[in-house]
Amino acid sequence: MTTKLPRKRFYRQRAHANPFSDHQLDYPVCPSQMDWSKHYPKYYAPVETDNIAIVPSKRPHSPATSVSADALTAACTVPVDNFSKTSEDAPKVEFADLGCGYGGLLVGLAPIFPETLMLGMEIRVKVQDYVAKRIHALRIQNSGPEGVTGGYQNISIIRMNAMKFLPNFFEKGQLSKLFFLFPDPHFKKKKHKARIISPTLLAEYAYVLREGGIIYTITDVKALHEWMVKHLTAHPLFELIPEEELATDPVIPHVRESTEEGKKVARNEGDKFLACFRRVADPLVPSTQA
Template sequence: MAGTSSKKQKRDNYRSSILQDGNSELPKKKFYRQRAHANPFSDHALTYPVSPQAMDWSSYYPAFVSKDEVPVESQQGQGNSVKRLTTSVEIADIGCGFGGLLFALSPHFPGKLILGLEIRTSVTEFVQEKIRALRSQQSSTSPDAAYQNTACLRANSMKFLPNFLPKSTLTHLFLCFPDPHFKARKHKARIVSPTLNSEYAYVMRSGGIVYTITDVEDLHLWMKGHFEGHESFEYVSEEELEKDGDVGVKVMRTETEEGKKVERNGGTKFVACFRRKEDPGWD
């Protein structure tokens, strides 16, 4: 127990030092390690807006918020005011882990807002601190500056994704190496399902792409089958995306922590991508 207490104290001291003003040191992963997966059905202590219009993004994208404040309603029903974004979030990584994909995507999409959503507390803090440090190192608050377009927040996407993102917002949605939930009784916790796919369709623009990757073939077939079986999505090959100059698959294959681990272990990466169809017209 003494050893555990000592490790916790060392971790807390390190995190406090990272937060000191003027410190631009990149955080070390060993002080933010946590269990690989979290139960999405647990009653996590989460903060979320009552609607996307009530979300205050000013601390996440300070270079992309307007000066004017608008009144909104909070979770408690009380009046509040927030600053609106000058542009909407277009790229999301659900279960972003330690943020490898976020940081790799940032220079490819200057001016477009990229959001990582992660349910684990310590892992979210690591990504947030790394973003803060990278921004501090280049000491520029211009929207065109590196990593100003990148943010991470703690959220349970299976429950609250539409609370953060308005309808028809995303052009890119990444589902990278999600928890396989091997046991059949836990398949309901998988990040892809008919119900969740409808939520993804809700927040995605027509023509937007969902990118999936895993090293578990059974999960790959599960995700592929559920997206192909959904009326709002159609399968799109890697070759077609490459022909269109899409960098999503290439970055997804090489830049996530899990992807690098699979590479080191000589494993196989299964990729499948799906385009959001246009909604049918009303008769």
């Protein structure tokens, strides 16, 4: 098994992908049918896959869009009659980086929250393949006692269109943090419907985010920052977190600096516009959380 980190120059791709295109994606029909053992083998025992319960892609996979078949990039499904194979006591994914790019945030946060499972979702084939191999190499390099805390066993990546299939992976109130870091600005007005922050999608984010959970947004495009703040502020289940409160959040430095896009903006001495929102209780629904 190779321990070398992949070289990014061999995995270059377009900066963004059309979320409305018919991408070749397989996804579970519901969160309980997702096999996380191939992503987090330290926490989940392997499951059998005799009776697959997934929604397959509509078109056959072509060699041009295939990904490596190691534990991080294999199709992840679970048989209908074998749910008990996945431990009920195993931790669930709590952090999700939607449009995770080259995985800088995941790698930066992994040692800080070594027992918190984090998942990156990335729609671009080559970029997802790069991150999968990066994590695979980091796990091998840090498998010994001198490795970083957690050994990067708590992070993983999946090729997925988060704008379409997020509720297929996460239960209601499962996530504690959602990240939208330097998303596609879709400058043209007719393309605004493709922005990852929109009134419709905010309802889904509120569904998968627990009360007290946080949405982190950052961009170098002021107009997009204003758009995201406008729609998040207008949503009844989110409230803006004051800057002074964010000063003590250990995640913020990584939101600003750990991603490849954030580093590029810093090199070019560009502006970074940060806004974070807390998920508040639904006033119309009695709270079940302590």
